[in-house]
Amino acid sequence: MKLDPINLQNKLSKFSEHWSPKIVAQMNDYQFKVVKVLGEFDWHDHPETDETFLVLKGTLDIHFRAGHVALNEGEMYVVPKGVEHKPVANEECHILLVEPAGTVNTGDAVSDKTAPNDIWI
Numbered sequence: 383m384k385l386d387p388i389n390l391q392n393k394l395s396k397f398s399e400h401w402s403p404k405i406v407a408q409m410n411d412y413q414f415k416v417v418k419v420l421g422e423f424d425w426h427d428h429p430e431t432d433e434t435f436l437v438l439k440g441t442l443d444i445h446f447r448a449g450h451v452a453l454n455e456g457e458m459y460v461v462p463k464g465v466e467h468k469p470v471a472n473e474e475c476h477i478l479l480v481e482p483a484g485t486v487n488t489g490d491a492v493s494d495k496t497a498p499n500d501i502w503i
Contacts, residue, residue, distance in 0.1 A: 388406050390416055393406050393503050394476050397418070397503065401418075401419055401487065401497060402417065402418075403501075404416055406503060412481065414479070415479040417487075418474055419475050419476075419477060420474045422470045424495050425468045426467070426468070426490070427467065428463055428481070429463060430482075431485060433463075433480075434459070435458060435461070435478075436458040437455050437475060437477055440455065440471060441455070447466055483500070484499060485499075
């Protein structure tokens with residue numbers, strides 16, 4: 383058992399690429415991932431799981447076919463499983479994602495933004 387806290391800002395300082403989540407912790411079957419985002423992501427869904435977005439720095443819009451939600455620093459939103467969505471950040475935004483281990487960032491869709499899964503930092 384490690385007794386060191388996980389410093390999210392320190393973890394975020396270790397990489398620069400966008401849309402490539404890095405795992406910082408796991409609790410039971412759920413992983414906590416930090417990610418830097420900029421621009422528009424792909425439309426996608428996660429048929430088997432909800433997905434939690436917590437904005438650590440910046441602002442993030444999550445677009446849905448029927449509207450969007452705007453998240454500011456310190457705010458979070460849970461996208462229900464099976465709901466198609468597209469995250470958008472006009473400026474670099476830092477996010478903490480909470481989702482089951484093995485969840486692929488683009489869901490069932492495959493694109494140039496599909497990130498390698500299970501990368502720990």
